[in-house]
Amino acid sequence: MSAPRLLLLSVSAGAGHARAAEALRVAAQAHYGAQALHLDVMDHVTAAFRKLYTDYYLRLVDKYPALWAQLYRITNETPADAPGARLRRGIERLNARDLRKAIAAFAPDIVICTHFLPAELLLRERERGRLDAPVWVQVTDFDLHALWEVPRMAGYFAASDEVAYRMRARGLPAERVHVTGIPIMPAFAEIPDRADCARELGLDPARTTLLLMGGGAGVGALDEAAATLLALDVDFQLIALAGRNAAMLEKLQALAQRHPGRLFPHGYTNRIERLMGAADLAVSKPGGLTTSECLALGLPMIVFAPIPGQEERNCDYLLEHGAALKAVDATALEYRVRELVADPARLAAMRANARRLGTPYAARAVLDRVFARNA
Incomplete structure (x- = not known):
């Protein structure tokens, strides 16, 4: 046959x-x-x-x-x-x-x-x-x-x-x-070793790592969100993923020069599971695929700027099941990040909820x- x-x-x-x-x-x-x-x-x-x-x-x-x-x-x-x-x-x-x-x-x-x-x-x-x-x-x-x-x-x-x-x-x-x-993708079926992913990306495995994403097209003011996060007096390193948005990648690279060792910009990648694997928390728009990938790897999310309609509904799903928090503006984003970085137990609970939802x-x-x- x-x-x-x-x-x-x-x-x-x-x-x-x-x-x-x-x-x-x-x-x-x-x-x-x-x-x-x-x-x-x-x-x-x-x-x-x-x-x-x-x-x-x-x-x-x-x-x-x-x-x-x-x-x-x-x-x-x-x-x-x-x-x-x-x-x-x-x-x-x-x-x-x-x-x-x-x-x-x-x-x-x-x-x-x-x-x-x-x-x-x-x-x-x-x-x-x-x-x-x-x-x-x-x-x-x-x-x-x-x-x-x-x-x-x-x-x-x-x-x-x-x-x-x-x-x-x-x-x-x-x-x-x-x-x-x-x-x-099959790569999301196994949760990668966090320290290995961090070293592969030139990150310090001992530091808290945030992953900032705006979708494959890089929609959204990622540079502004990155600047807001980097202004916090909280110790973390930040991966910023611009997708296919070349102009946004340039802005992030310029910002990284002012924050050496803290901001790590990336363009489009087919190895997103390695970036997610290095992170403790994702700050992202809740697209259906991005959400599913984060859930499969047990990566908690702070959802920001969801597209009205489908992404707002994705956001509701995550909030209802305790796998994410929502930031309605820059001030809320600052508060959420401070809150979670300072509360490892809550972050661990969100991680467990995410893994439970993953498919x-x-x-x-x-x-x-x-x-x-x-x-």
Whole structure:
């Protein structure tokens, strides 16, 4: 019997959807012998549509979060059969014709979507008889927005019991809803030695270490947050991760020159587990993938500047389960850091809560279900 052909479809609106798809691709090849291909839908749409869907989204959530909050609410409350929703899907189809060709060229046996856009597109392809492969949907946040509720999919994977409950409450078939967690890379399955990670990064293993993150795109004023933290009369060293934001990395590097031995800037890395492994506490935006990675490694978080909508819901999940604190502004951030660095017992309790919530083998749980159904 030939190896199954698995297609992973993501959208590069933020880094999380692609990271989930990559985790599934790696696990499928390593543990199931699948022929796995990951496609970013944005590589197969028109340039104008790509700019609108990715660049505009990132600018909106960074510069105009209140406007994004309204759009999030409106789209969540708009019925799928409303004229505006039908128009949106029609525009998406017109701009994604090359995607259909790429899918046909690979001829997948199974498709998993880590974003709702390809799921919506492929629903129509299946209904028109142009795609036989079953399509599965992996939700990548600890929340359920209405756009994820694409009907007649082979199955749906939820980050938590509550997300699964919401799926069933909104009419998705109960037998097709599965709680797996959010897929993350195999490197997060084992908690690395903290001292080894620290020495590898040029850090002092004996000092408290904070990790400041803003997501794969480096959204947010990380340099301002770093400056706020470094002004505290608290002894710690700070790793600052700028992601793919080159301009932000330059700002952080300039700041590091004024704080030698305390601030360690990094750009995009595919070894994030080593940075997390060296840290005692993460100060971060609560993206779905970042949250899942921190939980898998038992890394407590101080959540700051969550994007309205999905990240606020991720934040709520962490707060409810005692794995994070929230900083609503710079003053609150200062207070939270002082509070936790001075209270190792509380930090240890948050670490234990985080590990309890972690799902490091989510990718395997998803693929076990997908390949069993396709056998």
